Amino acid sequence: MTTLKTLGLLLTLVGLTSCGGGGSPYVATTGADCALPLKYANGVSSGIAIAESSDWTRLNTELSRPLAACPIERLQTVSLGLCIRHDRTGELTVKVTGPENNSTSLSLAGKAGVADSGCTGLDPLARQFRLGLDIAPFSPMTTLDGPWLVQVRDSQPGFGSGTLTGWSLELQGLQW
Numbered sequence: 001m002t003t004l005k006t007l008g009l010l011l012t013l014v015g016l017t018s019c020g021g022g023g024s025p026y027v028a029t030t031g032a033d034c035a036l037p038l039k040y041a042n043g044v045s046s047g048i049a050i051a052e053s054s055d056w057t058r059l060n061t062e063l064s065r066p067l068a069a070c071p072i073e074r075l076q077t078v079s080l081g082l083c084i085r086h087d088r089t090g091e092l093t094v095k096v097t098g099p100e101n102n103s104t105s106l107s108l109a110g111k112a113g114v115a116d117s118g119c120t121g122l123d124p125l126a127r128q129f130r131l132g133l134d135i136a137p138f139s140p141m142t143t144l145d146g147p148w149l150v151q152v153r154d155s156q157p158g159f160g161s162g163t164l165t166g167w168s169l170e171l172q173g174l175q176w
Contacts, residue, residue: 029174034070036148038081038118038168039063047123047165050086052157056095057164064147066099072173073141078133079170080150083119083126084108086162091155094131096169099146102137119165126165144171 041048043063051057080096090109097103113127120126138144150167 029074029176032071032073032173032175034067034072034144034171036065036067036167036169038083038122038166039065040122040166041083041150041164047083047085047126047163050084050092050152050154050162050164052154052161054153056151056153064149066147067144067169067171070144070171071175072144072171073175075135075139075141075144075171075173077170077172078135078138079172080129080131080133081119081168081170082129082131082150082152083116083122083165083167084113084129084152084162085123085126085165086154088154088156089113089127089129089162092162093153093155095151095153096133097149097151098138098143099148100143102143104134104137106131106133123163123165126163138171 040046041063043065048057080094082094084092086092089111092108093105094108095103095105108129111129111131113129116128119128148169150164150169152164154162
């Protein structure tokens with residue numbers, strides 16, 4: 001009889017520990033999003049000429065926008081939306097710089113742009129590109145709040161400059 005009681009007690013303990021026991025000290029996480037909506041690259045009414053060769057688009061005319069009051073505490077994804085007018089988008093490189101001067105770069109080679117109503121509303125000849133960014137440079141949450149900067153350059157000069165018409169940024173993650 002003592003063996004059965006001991007066995008029953010052990011099975012009860014195993015059952016309690018496998019389901020978490022007496023509750024968790026952590027609050028469940030919920031999804032959180034932050035966004036900088038699509039806007040003209042110069043912030044007002046037009047795009048910015050894409051620089052050629054080793055230059056980037058001019059910083060003094062580039063629009064930087066703050067991401068204020070972002071509730072994200074654990075960043076999971078960053079997605080960049082670009083409106084670009086250019087005949088050879090495969091020659092373009094994009095650099096995204098966060099509020100603490102942390103940046104990531106990527107190429108548009110092999111990426112197809114699509115007609116999008118928001119993008120063509122800014123420029124009928126622009127194409128929309130939606131790009132996932134490496135979140136590592138932006139993973140500390142303190143790097144989210146402040147101005148964001150998007151720059152583009154053309155690696156093959158001489159075929160005519162294109163235009164960075166506008167850009168958007170979406171961040172997704174969790175808040176406690």
